[in-house]
Amino acid sequence: MSARQPLPNWVTIVLMPALNVLLAFIIGGLAVAIIGENPLTAMWALFYGAFGTGMGWGFTLHYATNFIFTGLAVAIVFKAGMFNIGGEGQAYVAGLGAIMVALWLDQTHWVFVLFGSTIAAMMMGSLWAIIPAWLQAKRGSHIVITTIMFNFIASAFMSYMLAQVITAPGANAETRTIAEQGRLPLLSDWFDAFQYSPLNITFFFGIAALIFTYVLIWRTKLGYKIRTLGANPEAARYAGISAVYVIIISMAIAGAMAGLMAVNEAVGVQKRLVVGYVHGFGFVGIAVAFMGRSHPVGIALAALLFGALYQGGQELAFELPAVPSDLVVVIQALVILFTGAMGEMFRPLLERIFARRVNPAPEAPTTAETEA
Amino acid sequence: MVEHQTTNAQQPSQAAGSEFAIDLKRVSKAFGPVQANKDIDLAVKRNSIHGIVGENGAGKSTLMSILYGFYTADSGEIWVNGQLVKIKDSSHALELGIGMVHQHFMLVENFTVLENIILGAEGEYLLASSMAKAREELTRLATDYGLNVDPDALIEDLSVGQEQRVEILKALYRGADVLILDEPTGVLTPTEADQLFRILEQLRDEGKTIILITHKLREIMAVTDTVSVMRQGEMVGTLATKDTSPEQLAELMVGRRVLLRVDKTPAEPKDVVLDVKGLSVTDDIGVPRVKDVSFNVRAGEIVGIAGVAGNGQSDLLRAISGMEAPLLGEIRVNGELVRFHGDDSASDARKMGVAHVPEDRLKMGLVTAFEEWENSILGYHESEKYGTGMFLSPKMAIAEAEKRIEMFDIRPRNPRLKTANFSGGNQQKIVLAREMDRDLDVLIVGQPTRGVDIGAIEFIHKHIIELRDKGIAVLLVSVELDEIRALSDRVLVMFDGEIVTELSPDASEREFGLSMAGVDPKEGA
Numbered sequence: 001m002s003a004r005q006p007l008p009n010w011v012t013i014v015l016m017p018a019l020n021v022l023l024a025f026i027i028g029g030l031a032v033a034i035i036g037e038n039p040l041t042a043m044w045a046l047f048y049g050a051f052g053t054g055m056g057w058g059f060t061l062h063y064a065t066n067f068i069f070t071g072l073a074v075a076i077v078f079k080a081g082m083f084n085i086g087g088e089g090q091a092y093v094a095g096l097g098a099i100m101v102a103l104w105l106d107q108t109h110w111v112f113v114l115f116g117s118t119i120a121a122m123m124m125g126s127l128w129a130i131i132p133a134w135l136q137a138k139r140g141s142h143i144v145i146t147t148i149m150f151n152f153i154a155s156a157f158m159s160y161m162l163a164q165v166i167t168a169p170g171a172n173a174e175t176r177t178i179a180e181q182g183r184l185p186l187l188s189d190w191f192d193a194f195q196y197s198p199l200n201i202t203f204f205f206g207i208a209a210l211i212f213t214y215v216l217i218w219r220t221k222l223g224y225k226i227r228t229l230g231a232n233p234e235a236a237r238y239a240g241i242s243a244v245y246v247i248i249i250s251m252a253i254a255g256a257m258a259g260l261m262a263v264n265e266a267v268g269v270q271k272r273l274v275v276g277y278v279h280g281f282g283f284v285g286i287a288v289a290f291m292g293r294s295h296p297v298g299i300a301l302a303a304l305l306f307g308a309l310y311q312g313g314q315e316l317a318f319e320l321p322a323v324p325s326d327l328v329v330v331i332q333a334l335v336i337l338f339t340g341a342m343g344e345m346f347r348p349l350l351e352r353i354f355a356r357r358v359n360p361a362p363e364a365p366t367t368a369e370t371e372a
Numbered sequence: 373m374v375e376h377q378t379t380n381a382q383q384p385s386q387a388a389g390s391e392f393a394i395d396l397k398r399v400s401k402a403f404g405p406v407q408a409n410k411d412i413d414l415a416v417k418r419n420s421i422h423g424i425v426g427e428n429g430a431g432k433s434t435l436m437s438i439l440y441g442f443y444t445a446d447s448g449e450i451w452v453n454g455q456l457v458k459i460k461d462s463s464h465a466l467e468l469g470i471g472m473v474h475q476h477f478m479l480v481e482n483f484t485v486l487e488n489i490i491l492g493a494e495g496e497y498l499l500a501s502s503m504a505k506a507r508e509e510l511t512r513l514a515t516d517y518g519l520n521v522d523p524d525a526l527i528e529d530l531s532v533g534q535e536q537r538v539e540i541l542k543a544l545y546r547g548a549d550v551l552i553l554d555e556p557t558g559v560l561t562p563t564e565a566d567q568l569f570r571i572l573e574q575l576r577d578e579g580k581t582i583i584l585i586t587h588k589l590r591e592i593m594a595v596t597d598t599v600s601v602m603r604q605g606e607m608v609g610t611l612a613t614k615d616t617s618p619e620q621l622a623e624l625m626v627g628r629r630v631l632l633r634v635d636k637t638p639a640e641p642k643d644v645v646l647d648v649k650g651l652s653v654t655d656d657i658g659v660p661r662v663k664d665v666s667f668n669v670r671a672g673e674i675v676g677i678a679g680v681a682g683n684g685q686s687d688l689l690r691a692i693s694g695m696e697a698p699l700l701g702e703i704r705v706n707g708e709l710v711r712f713h714g715d716d717s718a719s720d721a722r723k724m725g726v727a728h729v730p731e732d733r734l735k736m737g738l739v740t741a742f743e744e745w746e747n748s749i750l751g752y753h754e755s756e757k758y759g760t761g762m763f764l765s766p767k768m769a770i771a772e773a774e775k776r777i778e779m780f781d782i783r784p785r786n787p788r789l790k791t792a793n794f795s796g797g798n799q800q801k802i803v804l805a806r807e808m809d810r811d812l813d814v815l816i817v818g819q820p821t822r823g824v825d826i827g828a829i830e831f832i833h834k835h836i837i838e839l840r841d842k843g844i845a846v847l848l849v850s851v852e853l854d855e856i857r858a859l860s861d862r863v864l865v866m867f868d869g870e871i872v873t874e875l876s877p878d879a880s881e882r883e884f885g886l887s888m889a890g891v892d893p894k895e896g897a
Binding site for chain 1: 693694695714721728737738740742749758765766
């Protein structure tokens with residue numbers, strides 16, 4: 001019954017995640033020390049790899065763009081009070097739509113490829129998300145279970161499509177490559193600094209998606225409905241807000257967001273669709289949304305962090321061969337663990353530190369209510 | 373007061389111990405800058421029933437939580453039976469003989485009475501022996517204090533009054549000498565409440581000490597020996613009950629004179645606005661909750677629905693407001709049928725002029741995580757007044773919220789403050805302002821003053837009567853009989869999903885009591 005002390009915003013938004021990341025690096029550093037390398041050298045290699053060069057920045061931002069899309073896919077649905085664990089599958093199936101339209105239009109101009117594949121990716125992602133949403137809204141099947149299952153279905157379905165249906169002649173489970181004139185422009189075409197990085201025009205879609213989400217959630221009536229349902233379903237019913245409608249529409253938007261990853265990764269960089277192209281980005285999106293507290297600004301920062309971890313991690317494995325690439329995955333996993341699953345670990349400590357200094361609610365509300 | 377000043381100097385003697393079961397001295401507790409308890413002195417005589425009254429947020433619950441070990445006081449002394457103690461937690465409080473009966477029962481529904489009573493005090497590894505011991509003890513307690521409950525009955529089969537007895541038995545079984553009861557009559561019929569008071573008196577006569585927290589002055593007058601009044605974290609007075617009056621207590625609680633009666637002129641009802649015919653409603657699992665109910669409400673009258681909580685009133689409100697589909701029957705507003713077509717039907721009822729102040733503002737009427745202005749548009753959020761087309765304009769909504777804050781005197785006057793940080797009374801005003809400040813034909817109100825302090829009750833009642841006088845049809849559901857009788861022009865009594873009778877608000881308390889228990893007073897006499 002200890003009353004939960006409210007913490008100042010900057011503590012929950014900045015300090016707590018920073019402490020979590022720090023702790024993850026300390027433990028990761030210990031692991032590096034155990035295998036006989038200098039943790040500081042390793043961390044520097046990681047940092048420099050991510051932010052030291054224009055190319056590093058390019059890779060980091062490219063990965064971050066993927067995380068923005070998959071993070072938003074989790075966050076929007078989380079605002080409606082549900083977990084969308086299906087970003088992985090939604091992005092995967094969206095790849096089918098994106099690549100088919102891209103391959104269809106790739107003899108024209110990249111502008112058509114960009115917009116055509118974007119629309120197709122968003123539609124396919126939406127479609128894949130709407131099915132579990134409908135099952136939840138109308139049949140009460142728990143969306144966490146169904147979205148997880150739909151990841152597996154997506155995986156099997158896409159393997160079949162890539163191996164049997166849209167396979168490039170002579171290739172093994174992948175489509176043909178997008179023709180030269182249909183390829184999306186890289187940012188390095190305009191800014192030399194990005195060198196050989198895959199950062200492409202979809203990056204701006206990522207920024208737009210963040211702004212779109214902010215406006216959607218806080219500046220539209222639909223966003224109001226989403227937040228009401230998420231915070232208090234009974235109040236939503238009282239207010240005449242249809243839970244069925246909100247669940248389906250928020251999942252549709254989330255699926256479209258996850259789908260955008262296909263444009264960035266498959267159309268923009270790989271220029272074809274290969275088996276398992278999503279490569280866990282959908283799952284990491286969950287950690288990104290958590291760490292970003294489902295707020296577009298937070299998600300932007302969390303996506304940047306994870307982008308840096310991905311890019312820096314690869315540089316680290318390259319620079320210090322004694323550090324196995326598996327260890328890099330361990331460090332990434334530690335960050336996910338401490339920021340996502342154990343994100344509230346420091347709260348009691350911080351509450352004790354800040355409790356005396358901040359002004360809590362004028363009347364501890366729990367106390368007031370029990371007196372009713 | 374003089375006696376226990378002297379005990380400080382002496383060795384805590386047996387004589388001093390027998391005078392006061394509980395003696396709090398200058399107890400203070402602050403939550404941040406909010407002083408919940410300021411230098412509280414409270415001496416509870418052994419073998420007495422001691423009432424504590426005060427408005428919401430006056431600090432009653434905080435004080436009891438300190439005594440029960442939930443909170444630790446910042447300063448001050450706690451003397452139990454003449455011993456200076458530091459209560460660490462609730463199990464320590466129990467060791468000292470202090471037991472608490474919570475407002476919301478903490479019982480396992482599908483366990484028997486006996487299993488619930490030994491829960492947390494199972495004793496040994498094997499249940500059988502402690503069960504046998506408990507059964508014996510239970511029989512003794514039942515005969516000593518008139519607390520009769522079948523030890524083998526499942527909790528879910530018991531009435532609310534019986535469940536409460538189980539809670540009391542639980543505390544006694546654990547050896548409580550001092551029983552704290554927090555708002556014990558909120559869920560009881562008048563008859564059950566009377567039975568509870570008889571039990572409390574018997575407990576006192578058998579040597580127990582009772583602390584009764586309540587906001588119902590009538591109960592204080594009926595059962596306590598001494599009463600302490602708290603206001604804004606301070607103890608403003610301790611009086612012998614026989615020397616005081618409800619008016620005096622109310623004045624002490626609020627700090628000014630309060631009208632306990634509602635002033636209203638006779639109603640001038642006009643055309644039927646709300647017409648309910650043959651309505652039946654079942655709950656989620658198909659249990660019938662409302663059974664073939666018909667009634668109407670005319671423009672300019674207040675129809676009250678009296679009844680003990682859980683007799684179908686909530687389901688009736690949900691059906692009329694469009695939140696739940698009726699099984700049978702029809703609801704008409706101004707002759708137009710209210711249709712249920714999906715989970716957003718409540719918005720259709722609103723468009724037809726039905727405003728709904730729900731029974732439970734925290735569960736239904738508000739989103740506590742929202743800022744005040746966001747709750748000020750809940751249910752009306754689609755209106756063009758709060759943004760063009762699909763967009764929501766906080767600026768426009770805040771402007772209107774500010775206007776309502778002024779009109780309804782909502783404090784603090786900050787539409788950007790999180791709703792959870794408003795007091796209960798002010799939260800209720802947010803809901804009332806939202807539902808009343810618009811074009812409406814029917815107002816359905818559930819428990820308008822639940823958990824609301826006396827000052828705000830007066831204000832809310834005045835507003836409801838004002839709406840009636842403007843020609844609005846008001847349907848009022850409340851478990852507070854006093855409130856129903858003070859506000860209503862006609863009263864329907866609900867029992868087990870049916871409207872058993874219609875009474876005049878001036879009918880006797882006995883008539884109300886009988887019909888609320890399902891007995892027709894005309895026959896049952």
